[in-house]
Amino acid sequence: MLERDPACPGTVDLQQCRISAHGIDAPFGFPADTRHRFLAGLGDIDLTLQHRDDVVRCEARWRPALPTTARRR
Incomplete structure (x- = not known):
């Protein structure tokens, strides 16, 4: 999708770990600590x-x- 149209609008939801563009909504993996x-x-x-x-x-x-190397008092 993005390869054909790099300017295509999309949304990345980091809280829910989901990406959506052109009517497609998909989960993605992302380390919890990061x-x-x-x-x-x-x-x-x-x-x-x-x-x-x-x-x-x-x-x-x-x-x-x-x-x-210093003298202790």
């Missing part, structure tokens, strides 16, 4: 920031165990 990101407008940093408290707790436990 769909959530698209619909919520989330990037990689946004996803990380959703777990900020967990990251801060992990960093607090992890940092003292790291080797250092």
Whole structure:
């Protein structure tokens, strides 16, 4: 369809995972996690920031165990 008429109007419903054009309506597969990101407008940093408290707790436990060249007081 689109190969014959690239300007043909169509609709992609990402919430329902359906595409329709020229009277045809069909489901399509899309990974749920990627769909959530698209619909919520989330990037990689946004996803990380959703777990900020967990990251801060992990960093607090992890940092003292790291080797250092500075003298500890």
